[in-house]
Amino acid sequence: AQSVTQLDSQVPVFEEAPVELRCNYSSSVSVYLFWYVQYPNQGLQLLLKYLSGSTLVKGINGFEAEFNKSQTSFHLRKPSVHISDTAEYFCAVRNTGFQKLVFGTGTRLLVSP
Amino acid sequence: KAGVTQTPRYLIKTRGQQVTLSCSPISGHRSVSWYQQTPGQGLQFLFEYFSETQRNKGNFPGRFSGRQFSNSRSEMNVSTLELGDSALYLCASSLDGNGYTFGSGTRLTVV
Numbered sequence: 001a002q003s004v005t006q007l008d009s010q011v012p013v014f015e016e017a018p019v020e021l022r023c024n025y026s027s028s029v030s031v032y033l034f035w036y037v038q039y040p041n042q043g044l045q046l047l048l049k050y051l052s053g054s055t056l057v058k059g060i061n062g063f064e065a066e067f068n069k070s071q072t073s074f075h076l077r078k079p080s081v082h083i084s085d086t087a088e089y090f091c092a093v094r095n096t097g098f099q100k101l102v103f104g105t106g107t108r109l110l111v112s113p
Numbered sequence: 114k115a116g117v118t119q120t121p122r123y124l125i126k127t128r129g130q131q132v133t134l135s136c137s138p139i140s141g142h143r144s145v146s147w148y149q150q151t152p153g154q155g156l157q158f159l160f161e162y163f164s165e166t167q168r169n170k171g172n173f174p175g176r177f178s179g180r181q182f183s184n185s186r187s188e189m190n191v192s193t194l195e196l197g198d199s200a201l202y203l204c205a206s207s208l209d210g211n212g213y214t215f216g217s218g219t220r221l222t223v224v
Contacts, residue, residue, distance in 0.1 A: 030210065043117075043203055043215040051211055054220040090156065099144060099210050100169050 002027040002093050006104035011109055015083055021076040021107045023065075023091030033074040034066055034092040034101065044090065050074060061085070086111045117206050117216035125222045131192040134219045138185050138206030144168075145187040146213065147179060150201040159202075162187055191221075196221065199223045 004025045025031065032051050036044040045109045048059025055067040065076045074091060088108050092101040118137040126132050138145050147159040158171040162181035179189040185206075191198055201220050205213040 001167070027128070034213075036215075041220075043217040044121075044205075046212060049212060092156075094210070098169065099161050099163070099207070100158045101148075101156075101205075101213060101214070102148070102158070103148075105155050 002031065002095055002102045004091050004093050004102055006091055006107050007059075008107050009105070010108045010110065013081055013109065014113055015113050016080050018079050019077065019081050019109065021089050021109065023074045023076065023104060025072050025074065025091070027072075027093060029096055030096045032094045032096060033065075033067060034094070035059065035074070036090045036092060037062070038088045038090065038106075040087075047067075047076070047089075050072045056111035073101050081109070081111050083111050083113065085109055117204055117214050119202075119204050119216035119219050121219060122217065123220050123222075124223060126194050128194055128196060130194050131190060132194060132221060133188055133190045134202055134204075134221070135151055136187045136189075136204030136206075136216060138187070138204075139208075139214055142206035142208050142214075143185050144207040144210065145181055145185065146205045146207070147187070147189050148203045148205065149173075150203060150218070151199070156203075159189065194223045196223050 034049045035047040048057045050067045058064045088106045091104040120135045144163045146161040161169040165181045176192045181187045201218045203218045205215045207213045
């Protein structure tokens with residue numbers, strides 16, 4: 001069975017600083033990886049996904065993530081955050097043969113001026 | 114292109130009642146999945162439907178059920194509501210399983 005670990009429940013950062021949100025997964029088979037963002041009282045919005053190919057994936061709003069198979073990680077990065085990036089971020093994994101997303105517990109990104 | 118539409122947005126029900134939530138996927142998407150989000154358990158998979166057939170099911174009691182219609186719209190039903198069923202219920206649609214678009218959710222409060 002797959003699992004996802006987001007070690008940081010909360011990450012405080014100042015505006016215009018860089019940020020990295022960590023995600024580690026475990027799976028015995030090939031996986032697809034996703035990052036979603038959730039703003040208060042809203043659903044989940046897809047930031048980016050890794051299916052295959054280049055391990056560096058670029059997404060919306062200036063976010064990017066790097067798939068590292070040996071370390072089973074898929075960390076999310078942004079070089080300069082904005083106040084509007086304050087939200088909850090979820091990493092998710094899906095194995096290639098099963099239509100179900102397994103989510104991490106989420107990381108709350110708090111951007112302050 | 115219209116997104117995933119979930120209705121209603123908010124719902125208050127009494128313990129013991131039943132409730133039906135609706136999800137209209139993106140046009141052309143035949144896969145619809147349901148997730149429950151709570152502060153304690155996070156995001157948990159309920160079930161997935163594809164072309165009117167339940168293809169996958171999570172670890173929820175039989176009080177939770179769903180169905181999908183020929184136009185791909187899906188409903189989920191929860192019978193004999195318990196306080197612990199209070200949650201945000203999210204629906205996601207997918208064309209090919211390589212990307213999931215979520216709706217805004219239905220927030221269910223059981224009192």
